[in-house]
Amino acid sequence: MSLLEVKGLETGYGKLPVLHAVDLRVDENEMVALIGPNGAGKTSLGKAVFGLLPAMSGSISFDGEDLTGATTARRMQMGMAMAPQVGNTFPELTVEDNLITSFSTLSPEESQVAVDHAYALFPRLADRRRQAARTLSGGERQMLAFACASGTKPRFLLLDEPTTGLAPTIVHSLVERIVQSKEGGASILWIIEENPLEVLPYVDRVYVLSNGTVRAETVAEDLLSEEALRTLFFGLEQ
Ligand SMILES: Nc1ncnc2c1ncn2[C@@H]1O[C@H](COP(=O)(O)OP(=O)(O)OP(=O)(O)O)[C@@H](O)[C@H]1O
Numbered sequence: 001m002s003l004l005e006v007k008g009l010e011t012g013y014g015k016l017p018v019l020h021a022v023d024l025r026v027d028e029n030e031m032v033a034l035i036g037p038n039g040a041g042k043t044s045l046g047k048a049v050f051g052l053l054p055a056m057s058g059s060i061s062f063d064g065e066d067l068t069g070a071t072t073a074r075r076m077q078m079g080m081a082m083a084p085q086v087g088n089t090f091p092e093l094t095v096e097d098n099l100i101t102s103f104s105t106l107s108p109e110e111s112q113v114a115v116d117h118a119y120a121l122f123p124r125l126a127d128r129r130r131q132a133a134r135t136l137s138g139g140e141r142q143m144l145a146f147a148c149a150s151g152t153k154p155r156f157l158l159l160d161e162p163t164t165g166l167a168p169t170i171v172h173s174l175v176e177r178i179v180q181s182k183e184g185g186a187s188i189l190w191i192i193e194e195n196p197l198e199v200l201p202y203v204d205r206v207y208v209l210s211n212g213t214v215r216a217e218t219v220a221e222d223l224l225s226e227e228a229l230r231t232l233f234f235g236l237e238q
């Protein structure tokens, strides 16, 4: 049994489906990438997995429990966490209050340990602890979103393009921290749009989404060159 199992998922906005019969699984301690062009439905799939977009049909189960109709709060109780693509921090709260708010399910002592750990991972956040999140740079905001999502040590982390738009040195340091989460035991579904070659070397399996359907599922080794990726994306346009 996989930790996360998505079967025959259809979801969308209003009456219009944007995902069609999507099957996807993430095993225990596995790092899975979801790639595909803009508008493919990657974020919609992430939202559905996290309970932010209701399923029109199909099912989503986690650790053997059917969570298709469950609230996001229930999913978090089960050990799921997400760093969204947009709206990933509380803009008016300080860095520290963003962290504390995200760790509200922990005891005060555990929360303090998690905040200290976040600062140890990302010293730039420690320097900016009293700043409102809206004043952070894009990269700092992604660090904060990841620190908030990963700080409770969830079993499953859903990351929606955490490295898009960031400077190469920041991408590198964030990728390193994400890989550390996996080494700490987390299972990860990583939505990638930019920099796939920075990320794929650390990934176990890859799903390719296009026009709301899974077009391919492969091991990451098959996509580790510019040429392999170009061929793949060219094929999607046919
Ligand atoms: N709130 C919304 N209301 C209506 N349609 C939406 C909404 N959000 C997304 N869509 C549509 O759903 C489709 C899939 O969008 P989605 O954001 O899931 O794609 P994506 O693969 O994450 O793209 P990107 O790489 O640009 O982030 C697109 O056609 C988009 O226009």
Ligand SMILES: [Mg+2]
Binding pocket: 042, 043, 044, 085
């Ligand atoms: Mg998206």
